[in-house]
Amino acid sequence: MNDPRSIRVHYLLRAVLLLGFALYIAHLSQQDALHYYVAPKLARWIRLCPVPLSLMAVSLGIQALFGKSSALCDCEHQLPRSMFKSTALYGLFLLPLLLGFVLPDRALGTAAAARKGVSLTYVSPEEGREERFAAANPYQEEFAELAGKLYKQPVIQVHPEIFSETFGAIDLYKEQFEGKEVAVSGFLYREQGAGGDSFAVSRFLVQCCTADATPFGILLDPQTQISLPADTWIEVRGKLHTAEYQGKTVVQIIPETVTPIPQPSTPYVYSNADSVAAWEQISSSPGVTEAK
């Protein structure tokens, strides 16, 4: 058992670390940088964390400074006894704080996408149609409805709010969408291949946090040559086209224009529970119509 004096030191160190975490999270949410790490639905809960963290720090501080020595006891939770163990423990807790404060916040890009493998097709595949539940499948109904709405557009704008759903709807009915005009933005993903580089305009789909981020991409026609470096944010306008790529039928864009754009404030995309309603809302809002 540690003596009261060293318990006070431990408590003070812990109070400082807890305050550090509280400050870091508050700093992230103030800088609006939480979305680099977690999805918005989770960010709500993380924004609350500084409250318990600082309360914990304050009560540890009170114990350390004013607590009666007889009340200080680590009999239940052993505090580390040797110097080495204490340094290792608190060093471990310093690590995320240091990484967090020292390195700039940056969105995942090509390096991570290459590791994870970019999905060029969406989840709902051909075999889904022969499935026994296909007839009463609310998912495909949603896609079908969205696809119907998209098809009527002169230029299909792929909104980031419903990126994966739009992509899914187009992928599901790729034959019908052949030749349609499309406009989409994302980061430039470049993959070195035997027959020259292939390019895709990509986004990371984040469900919960960056650990589950899955890169989705739409392949650009292999004839296009782009001199922009990988990870540049681009807007691509062009025609949809289906083609064979590495043994799979995938949707491609034959680009007419590729314009570099600044990185959007939310670089990732998130899934949307009701994409049709979201689409209605986005397309009825005035800001979008002028984007042609």
Add this chain to the structure above:
Amino acid sequence: MTSFFPLKILPLLVPAVFLIVLGIVWLPEHPELLENAYIHSFKTAFIGILLEAMPFVLLGALLSSLLRVFVPDEWISRWIPRRPVPAILFGCLLGILFPVCECGMIPLVRRLMQKGMPLYVAIVFILSGPILNPVVYGATLTAFRTHPWLAYARMGLAFAVAAAVGLIIYATVTKSPLRLSIRRESGEAHQLSARGGRLVSVLVHTSDEFFEMGKYLIIGCVLTAGIQTFMDHGSLEAIGGMPLGSYLFMMGLAFVLSLCSTSDAFVAATFLHTFPSGSLLAFMVLGPMLDFKNSLMMLSLFKTRFAFYLFFLIFSAVFIGSVLASFWL
């Protein structure tokens, strides 16, 4: 530990402080040292997992301290049925009441065990809690909108595995496998005399739990982020080509990725074409029960031998269960 702790800490504190100052003052002016895509992917994954787990760890620690300070021991033993089968059912259903992610589970369960919850019920709760709850069910159903039966199968298999492992533990383990012997009488008296009353003592406890679990969590996050940064998914998929290999591969992936149980279904859904659905089931059932960060936490709670026995039971139960389920699917 002798009396002069602050003096002893000095020789280590000085270089530590120097490093921190160096890190904060000097490094930002030399960003070219850090201009490395790997470091950025690593940081983004590491902080992402840590932030994701943070609310759950705090919630688990807080619930556990509230239990510790406010709930008398007799209550817990009164609630839990005496006979094993109803008790196991009770353990499975607890998850619906406490929808805590697996990272918050261990502190809560340790407290419940100290309050007199039998070992096998605790194990059933650890295993089923992160899967058998409304949040995870909803997330799985959303991820597999095209294949809703996979969501039902996930719930069913999680229940079966938890119950089977619980029964085996009930039948085979008699000695307490806890690492720290339970000291029930020592705590209560002086915690009440903590400055600021019960509320402060709850908070002090919460931070004790936070540091206790936090170290395993951070180690787990470092390993997971490292694997995510440096492991090539494509090169590993070749292993999955063999019929049973895909099961082993998906279970290994679940273990190393350490995803949260509410999000792993979405990751599993991206493998829908490359892998048989039985192996996706194995991925989604094994992941929340056993992964990097939570196996470290379990090793801190249980004696090493018991922990490995438990890992083995979980692994084989999930493997057999998912292979059997694939025949039925």
